[in-house]
Amino acid sequence: MDLYRSHILVCAGTGCTSSASMEVRDNLKKEISRLKLDKEVMVVETGCFGFCNLGPIMVVYPEGTFYCQVKPEDAKEIVEEHLLKGRIVSRLLYSEPESEIKVSDFDKIEFFNHQKRIALRNCGVINPEKIEEYIAHDGYFALAKVLNEMTREEVIDVIKKSGLRGRGGGGFPTGLKWEFAYKTPGTVKYVVCNADEGDPGAFMDRSVLEGDPHSIIEAMAIAGYAIGAEQGYIYVRAEYPIAVNRLEIAIAQARELGLLGKNILGKDFNFDLDIRLGAGAFVCGEETALLTSIEGHRGEPRPRPPFPAVEGLWRKPTLLNNVETYANIPAIILNGADWFSSIGTEKSKGTKVFALAGKINNTGLIEVPMGTSLRTIIYDIGGGIPNGKKFKAAQTGGPSGGCIPAHLIDTEIDYDNLIALGSMMGSGGLIVMDETDCMVDIAKFFLEFTQEESCGKCPPCRIGTKRMLEILEKITQGKGVPEDIDNLETLARTIKNASLCGLGQTAPNPVLSTLKYFRDEYEAHINDKKCPAGVCQALLTFYVIAEKCKGCGICARVCPVAAISGKPKEPYVIDSEKCIKCGACIEKCKFGAIVKM
């Protein structure tokens, strides 16, 4: 084996590759060869580091220097300066948002040092396309342990005791699920991985698959051993080509080493995996719809009971877990249930990966212990709200979740606390909103999504979400009437109680939670015809502040509909009947004399 003095880890996740990290890699390699450093420096493609808004990202070891927003043309300087001369390229270092202090050491960056990585343990650390690197990081040791040392019951017992709960949204105790599938009699059973990550903005499953595909394969094989299944399916959305490709590579490698297939590790245990591609329907993340889709039908949910553990894929007992859930399994097996359950809160053990987005300085993927407060996530890890704006609310759980208002910022995030607040964990989307976000508009946004993604099978979801959306559209257009709030609540209750599957049952949550915490905003839209956040166009009026107007007339010249008139050197006026609220005048006014409210 060759030894290298330096390793450059370049992120090859979807985020960084879409901002040209592969060109960076190629240029690095070219420069390294040009300077004949081939035998000294190795370039490694890894999975996602999580700090996606700073991509392309790379880390140079052994120093652990973290470079961000690296452009292909920076490669020359990095190689010449850092790798040849040992001088850090400080212009490519990360600077903390508030203090603007440049940090070169990867471990000292605030974004990273509050995190605890279990599910993402290998992401950004190993080359996901090399099974040897996974094995070098204790990969497949857990599988070897269960096959050599543990009975099926013991495996299930460890998972139960660990307190792991489903990371896909529902939070059902994983060990119990395994036990149900194990206890259901049957000679043919299936293990399925839900990688149909559909919540807008959530991409933790993609990152695990891209950065550490073997952890999923290993976990599924362990699950197969535990419940008595010989075949597994990974249902992954076709929009994740890198993940699919790496999974294919990983499955082939595992087969080659006998870690999948017949008599795994010489034991009387057979297990193999196939990939099934989803065609981009959000509802296929719902477990019964996912199974229906694998069977080759239109992805639509079916009623439960029977639950998949009893009657799942092709009516056989089926164990279905989410990617992030599986990613925890090998670590739990190797480190023990006590280790895992020592992390987190009383009823939510371990860590959770969140996708941070919205009005926050640091966006990307983070993994924190359950029970971490919203404040830590937003201010310590997320670096606070940009442009000095005020934090207004955080939306968790994607379109099925709800909004948590600013006064609850010290809430410790776990399954039960979120449910109690009218939101949910969901798959871990976390969208931060500031004072310029209109909560009615936010609710409308999420409802637009679920309404469109409803499979259409049951009327409450198919028609009910449409009616709710129509009411929200009316309200944001200034046509709301007081009964609208009652109707929204009745509809929400009906959709929650009467829908066939989780998609419908949770679709009203964004509306219900904003009604709960921001009812005044709804009322302002309906009663005062105002949008307090200044978002809903139809409710805004553009004014010229006479004292500030110098009468230059530029606003009148840029107005596309001739709504502004006036005499030179006298204050101009806007005819609100004609005004189309395009904002061109505000942009052009040098004196800040035009406002919208």
Added chain:
Amino acid sequence: MEMVNVTIDGHKVMVPNNYTVLEAAQKAGINIPTLCYLKDINKIGACRVCLVEIKGGRALQASCVYPVSEGLEVYTNTPAVREARKAVVELLISNHPQDCLKCSRNQKCELQDLAKKLGINDIRFQGAISTFKTDKSSKSLERNPDKCVLCRRCVAVCNNVQGVSVLNAMNRGFDTIVAPAFDHPLDSVNCTLCGQCINVCPVEAIKEKDHIEIVWDALGDPEKHVVVQTAPAVRAVLGEEFGLPIGTSVTGKMVAALRRLGFTKIFDTDFTADLTIMEEGHELLARIKNSGKLPLITSCSPGWIKYCEHHFPELLENLSTCKSPQQMFGTLAKTYYAEIEGIDPAKIFSVSVMPCTAKKFEADRPEMNDSGYQDVDAVLTVRELARMIKQAGIDFNNLPDEKFDLPMGMATGAGLIFGATGGVMEAALRTVYEVVTGETLSKLDFEEVRGLEGIKEAKVDLNGTEVKVAVAHGLANAKKIMEKVKDGTADYHFIEIMACPGGCIGGGGTPIVDALERTKIDGDYRKLRIKAIYSEDAQLPLRKSHENPAVKKLYEEYLGQPLGEKSHHLLHTHYTKRSKYPEVNGN
């Protein structure tokens, strides 16, 4: 079956452990309202109308799919249940045209019924209403997705019962509709036009192509000589449209009603059913004798024929070349009948009343003009005939019993039993046996081929030759038997296939039996209709096609002999290979 104790609204009932909550509630005397549920056909929990509260359960549950278990406590009438059911139906209605006064299903509509049952007097949630195009492309059916409530009953019948799988859901959310793949028009896909989808539709999202107006026009035209034929099954089902119990035979009243509607001659398709037996029976004997293509498969059911053309085009030679009784009648009405009555065939307007929607397509097939004219001008379903009788103000139930006109109204019990699955086979065996053996059958009832078993088999000894026959009804069963024919594992000589489950009495043009009615009947409603057919057959003086004096006279005076030249020209046909998918344009 193991029994379990279940409490429904405080009342204890003991039910088999494979029951659903819906079924258990029925045992407890409670009819939970339903919409997508249809006994034996659709159990998918989609419509959310049959919601109930389960003690200890989270959300409300659809009782049609929720299994019972020991000690289960169910509440079917709580405020939450009532609110949810009402809101769900209000939502459905909010996206429904609500043009009940103009709808053919007015007062026979399960959505309307639900609105009444749930006490809906206001639609709180108004909004956009779907505007899709009505598919009028086919000769038999019209689909209007705007009226569709997406209960998927048609999808279930098309996929599971018929195995044709033309219909399925497409699009998502509010835009979801039931349609053929890629929303292709019905006439461009492998739809057999069997019309089973109509029979299960709770609303008017699918209906037959209306021929009522053209029939009224013909009846009102003094230049036209309007004759009508009625298929065997019509008399066994028409009474249902006038409130009579399922299984009431109304032959005499039907004839009387047709006469009052103004038809000049009231004839019987049973007559040409007898004639079919003469032709098809001899075709079978000829094929056996001359080592022709076997098994011979019946060709009376136009839905079946179209299915075979789409799905088994390589086996079209196995089909009998006999036209269906409707088409034999059509040809003879404008040739033989015109000749003996001295009427200009151009003035004859030939109407059929059928339990079938595919017959409309069949009458329109380009080859069906051997008389020199379109052989059958209009095809009415039983439902359409009932509408005409109602439009004319005829008090159907108090009509006297009247008789068919001669000669083409003369028929035997053999022709009549064509209306039930196995009937063609039994009629053929009655005749073939006597023709081949020269002996009189001691027992005319071939019980082995009767009944609702999906595929039935029998063996008959014809003078030392054992003839093996099979009967299939419903296209999923037809598919099973055809796969065997295709791979050579079927050693039958003769197969009867009917597109519709139960045969013609279960046809897509018969009265609609709604979900609740189906639930109340112990077993399959079709068996009651079948009983009406066989009881009438048992009482008829003539029960063998070859003994029909009018058929004998037809051969003597006009056709010559079965399979003769004239028969060949007038009574036989050919088939067309069809693709399963729409033809793709080259460009």
